């Protein structure tokens with residue numbers, strides 16, 4: 001029986017271990033917001049402070065068991081959207097979200113291109129296509145209701161020469177099959193939309209847009225806590241054990257018990273699957289994408305969104321121009337192997353992560369087949385002029401002095417052991433748990449619909 005359906009007095013009493021409180025310590029659970037910060041308006045089902053009085057001098061970390069009906073790992077946009085849907089679907093349930101960083105949306109969800117994708121590229125009938133279409137509408141409604149910045153400004157996908165026309169037409173057909181409002185336009189119309197662009201033909205997608213994804217993450221977190229649930233920051237999950245009646249989740253110094261666990265770990269999604277005792281079907285290999293910012297006086301070179309025709313085998317490759325909701329115009333990203341799961345620069349190296357990537361048979365196969373492409377991406381990462389040359393295919397007037405490096409994001413690329421890229425959304429279920437194993441682009445666009453779909457799955461599992 002689901003715990004939140006039981007009367008409160010029948011619920012198991014929480015277990016607690018070493019009670020202390022020291023506001024200078026990392027693992028304080030009881031009163032301070034320092035180590036494991038509590039972004040909540042209440043303690044929910046966290047056990048009470050035991051009698052043992054606590055002093056500021058006490059150095060023992062607090063360890064106690066907090067229990068909940070649902071526990072979600074990962075405060076990216078997918079974990080937040082899932083938690084929010086759980087809270088709406090099960091209004092009497094207690095829910096905790098654990099995020100290892102000191103704030104939500106610090107990785108892919110806060111470092112992406114900020115685009116609301118329309119569903120042009122994805123295989124008709126795939127989860128990516130269907131969830132992107134529904135998620136886009138849900139996201140726009142959410143932003144409208146919550147006053148979050150977004151703009152349905154439209155985008156163009158540009159064929160720069162004859163060799164790209166067949167692929168452009170294929171994308172147009174896919175987009176049409178996916179129900180996207182789009183049309184093929186000639187050079188004259190293209191120039192009306194984007195006067196500085198070079199190309200011979202394009203697809204205009206008026207329903208594509210831009211949005212403030214970090215703002216969406218923040219608002220979801222606020223809404224979750226406003227409903228009385230907990231978003232616990234600086235809480236890295238390091239252990240998961242599944243029993244017949246509950247799942248135990250461990251962070252350094254804390255222990256949680258939940259009726260149902262959902263993990264949405266982005267760059268660490270495979271590790272969370274492994275922690276729970278299941279075998280991940282793919283490994284996450286991190287690829288860094290670097291961006292340049294166009295200086296304010298040259299921003300008029302791009303009005304909205306200008307994209308190249310993607311290579312169907314590597315749809316995430318190919319630098320593009322993106323107006324952000326902040327008014328900045330960014331160019332990028334490229335894609336190079338990151339030397340750590342969260343390796344946002346060449347200097348950020350974690351030998352363990354790197355060894356794991358390069359020793360993985362899937363990576364070796366991918367690299368062996370595509371070493372030329374890989375070298376090209378590395379060249380564009382290390383040489384600004386090579387990066388600028390790639391941009392000049394779309395806007396010939398752009399110059400190196402118009403650009404300054406700005407930020408980077410790391411993509412969680414799920415790779416199968418045979419070296420193939422896993423490109424659709426993917427989740428696996430286990431006893432009392434569901435793991436989101438792959439949530440690539442457009443998962444930010446689709447996040448609210450992904451969250452709703454995951455909650456449907458959880459509901460089904462609970463009814464079995």
Ligand SMILES: Cc1cc2nc3c(=O)[nH]c(=O)nc-3n(C[C@H](O)[C@H](O)[C@H](O)COP(=O)(O)OP(=O)(O)OC[C@H]3O[C@@H](n4cnc5c(N)ncnc54)[C@H](O)[C@@H]3O)c2cc1C
Nearest residue numbers: 074076077078100108109112113115237266409443444445
């Ligand atoms: C460069 C780039 C550009 C992109 N552009 C777009 C775009 O324009 N539009 C679009 O729709 N999509 C885009 N995407 C894709 C999109 O951003 C991601 O698909 C989406 O953000 C994935 O969300 P997530 O919540 O699954 O992952 P994340 O945002 O990475 O969140 C996962 C969270 O889990 C936490 N976590 C991991 N392990 C643990 C643990 N053990 N304990 C506690 N917490 C843990 C992490 O700290 C992190 O906060 C882009 C991605 C990149 C990298």
